[in-house]
Amino acid sequence: MHGLFRTDEKDGGCQMDGSKTIALGGAIRAEWPLDWSKLTVNHGAYGATPKCVLAAQEMWRDRMEAQPSIFMRSILPDVLRTNAGALGSFLNADAQDIVFVDNATTGCNAVLRSLDFKPGDEIVLHGQIYGAVGKTARYVAGRTGASIVEVPLAFPGGDAAAFIEALGARLNDRTRLVIVDHITSPSALVLPVEAAVRLCRDAGVPILIDGAHGPGQIEVDLKAIDADWYVGNCHKWLAAPKGCAFLWSRRDRQVGLHPTTISHGFQQGYLSEFDWTGTRDATAFLAIETALAFHEKLGGMALRRRNADLAHQAGRLLADHFGTAYGNEAHPVAMAMVRLPFSGATSAERALALRDRLLDEFRCDAPLIAHPDGIWVRVSAHAYNEIGDYERLAGILDRLIRTDRAAD
Numbered sequence: 001m002h003g004l005f006r007t008d009e010k011d012g013g014c015q016m017d018g019s020k021t022i023a024l025g026g027a028i029r030a031e032w033p034l035d036w037s038k039l040t041v042n043h044g045a046y047g048a049t050p051k052c053v054l055a056a057q058e059m060w061r062d063r064m065e066a067q068p069s070i071f072m073r074s075i076l077p078d079v080l081r082t083n084a085g086a087l088g089s090f091l092n093a094d095a096q097d098i099v100f101v102d103n104a105t106t107g108c109n110a111v112l113r114s115l116d117f118k119p120g121d122e123i124v125l126h127g128q129i130y131g132a133v134g135k136t137a138r139y140v141a142g143r144t145g146a147s148i149v150e151v152p153l154a155f156p157g158g159d160a161a162a163f164i165e166a167l168g169a170r171l172n173d174r175t176r177l178v179i180v181d182h183i184t185s186p187s188a189l190v191l192p193v194e195a196a197v198r199l200c201r202d203a204g205v206p207i208l209i210d211g212a213h214g215p216g217q218i219e220v221d222l223k224a225i226d227a228d229w230y231v232g233n234c235h236k237w238l239a240a241p242k243g244c245a246f247l248w249s250r251r252d253r254q255v256g257l258h259p260t261t262i263s264h265g266f267q268q269g270y271l272s273e274f275d276w277t278g279t280r281d282a283t284a285f286l287a288i289e290t291a292l293a294f295h296e297k298l299g300g301m302a303l304r305r306r307n308a309d310l311a312h313q314a315g316r317l318l319a320d321h322f323g324t325a326y327g328n329e330a331h332p333v334a335m336a337m338v339r340l341p342f343s344g345a346t347s348a349e350r351a352l353a354l355r356d357r358l359l360d361e362f363r364c365d366a367p368l369i370a371h372p373d374g375i376w377v378r379v380s381a382h383a384y385n386e387i388g389d390y391e392r393l394a395g396i397l398d399r400l401i402r403t404d405r406a407a408d
């Protein structure tokens with residue numbers, strides 16, 4: 001039994017008591033094993049897994065260790081597919097198009113490293129691509145003689161139409177792949193992925209959507225998006241255990257696509273290749289059904305809207321408090337970007353050092369991010385957050401900024 005939620009020993013699902021109305025914010029904190037003596041407004045970075053989902057994972061681990069051979073050979077293949085089906089229902093996708101990967105980085109690697117690039121080919125990405133994905137693209141380009149073409153993406157400012165126009169201007173007959181984020185990491189902007197897919201389809205260019213932040217934060221309809229590939233994390237906004245992500249591939253893009261680890265299923269089909277990549281602990285994937293049940297129990301779409309509303313209130317509160325900009329106010333996401341009034345030079349190293357001070361000295365987890373015009377905070381809002389968290393954050397940031405100026 002874990003607070004409001006009971007883990008079913010038999011099938012690992014979370015049994016929810018339907019009669020209870022769930023109060024969010026401080027009222028639901030006991031459902032998470034987070035250290036509540038610290039302020040956590042950074043769900044977007046690594047997610048945070050509730051106790052009942054961890055219990056479901058533990059139950060699967062117990063079954064695995066009770067008889068590994070039976071588990072790996074007879075149980076795992078089926079329950080992996082059952083969980084792919086549950087995820088597919090949530091994302092409007094067919095189970096046969098979804099494979100599990102450890103994280104979004106691995107999923108993007110699988111796509112980038114499966115494609116054959118040659119000298120002169122171009123990979124188009126945007127100026128706020130996630131660091132690890134940008135590095136993978138550069139690695140692949142460096143090994144093959146392809147080149148990287150960057151679409152500028154303004155922050156703050158910039159709009160969907162300007163982005164699509166800038167993207168279109170960079171497509172040509174050398175373009176072999178386009179990578180677009182669903183929600184950008186350093187700026188929490190929702191990019192117009194449907195329009196980007198239509199543009200690429202018309203130009204005959206494949207497009208990979210990096211949706212690391214999408215599922216559970218905003219509505220994701222994979223059939224409507226209809227990209228060539230969509231990679232998403234479940235361990236962020238769906239609060240699945242760490243190491244739970246997926247790759248969705250359009251049917252005609254599944255041929256020739258390989259996981260980063262080649263194993264027994266090589267050239268035996270998409271599911272064979274990805275469902276078994278060697279012996280590993282796949283229990284994070286098997287807890288997806290429970291994570292989805294938990295998400296729905298907390299409100300599903302209503303939870304996603306509530307989190308976006310709370311992030312919006314937080315963004316306004318902080319921007320008003322500091323008299324600065326709320327950079328992604330027009331974007332309905334559960335992360336708000338607010339510029340902070342630090343003095344002195346701006347660099348990624350300085351932002352990281354200040355972030356470490358927040359964690360170590362102020363017991364507060366909030367990412368600080370360097371942009372050309374200054375250092376910004378990206379605050380997240382999940383079920384366990386409430387407006388008081390951001391009021392507390394404002395006071396903590398005041399002290400950090402004051403002590404930083406004094407040390408200058």
Ligand SMILES: Cc1ncc(COP(=O)(O)O)c(C=O)c1O
Pocket residue numbers: 044045102103104105106130132133181183184185210211212213233245
């Ligand atoms: C846009 C984007 N892509 C990829 C990743 C990497 O996710 P992971 O660490 O789960 O691989 C992140 C992480 O925040 C991200 O924001």
